[in-house]
Amino acid sequence: MRARDVGRVLRRAARVARRATTQRQPPGTAGPRPGAAAGPGPGARLGYAPVADDRADPGEVVWAWVPYEEDASQGKDRPVLVVGREGPLLLALQLTSQDHDRDAAQEARAGRHWVDVGSGGWDHRRRPSEARVNRLLRLEPQAVRRTGAQLDRQVFDRVVAQVRRHYPAL
Numbered sequence: 001m002r003a004r005d006v007g008r009v010l011r012r013a014a015r016v017a018r019r020a021t022t023q024r025q026p027p028g029t030a031g032p033r034p035g036a037a038a039g040p041g042p043g044a045r046l047g048y049a050p051v052a053d054d055r056a057d058p059g060e061v062v063w064a065w066v067p068y069e070e071d072a073s074q075g076k077d078r079p080v081l082v083v084g085r086e087g088p089l090l091l092a093l094q095l096t097s098q099d100h101d102r103d104a105a106q107e108a109r110a111g112r113h114w115v116d117v118g119s120g121g122w123d124h125r126r127r128p129s130e131a132r133v134n135r136l137l138r139l140e141p142q143a144v145r146r147t148g149a150q151l152d153r154q155v156f157d158r159v160v161a162q163v164r165r166h167y168p169a170l
Helices: 003-022 104-109 153-166
Strands: 044-046 060-067 075-086 089-096 114-118 129-132 137-139 144-150
Touching: 044 153, 060 089, 060 137, 075 137, 075 153, 114 153
Parallel strands: none
Antiparallel strands: 044 075, 060 075, 060 144, 075 089, 089 129, 089 137, 114 129
16 A cells, blocks of 8 residues: 555544544434443333333333444434333333344354344334344433334343343443
8 A cells, every 4th residue: 555545544534533523422312322331320220111102111112213333423213122211311222123043153242142022013024023132222202203012021021131131230
């Protein structure tokens, strides 16, 4: 690589780093960026408390914008399982319909841990879903786009038990 090319690469990397540190928090998130190393605050509480209304409650799967770990300025609208609250914020876990049982060892090496939650009304095709239990998302309640379904209590308890393995303070 020529010196001019090295300089160009370094300048671009510096711009990207500057942008990442000055980037505003993505809409619908608060506190530390989702996936940050910092765990939940002292006021964080997990618990099953679904209510049949138009507001997101722990135990419900809802749709919200979730930032990508690699670039928090980008993300996508996806289903999340609300598992608790931290003050006015919702604590949630992203869901996916991708089957990570096949590549569980690879996912664990990459620092991603998943638990099966089954299928439900959050997915119009009723595909089985998995919850990522080691990435706790903090969402503003108004960031929830729509509610999807209520998760079965036994499944919720199994998911929360795995969350507590990664966040013992909860």
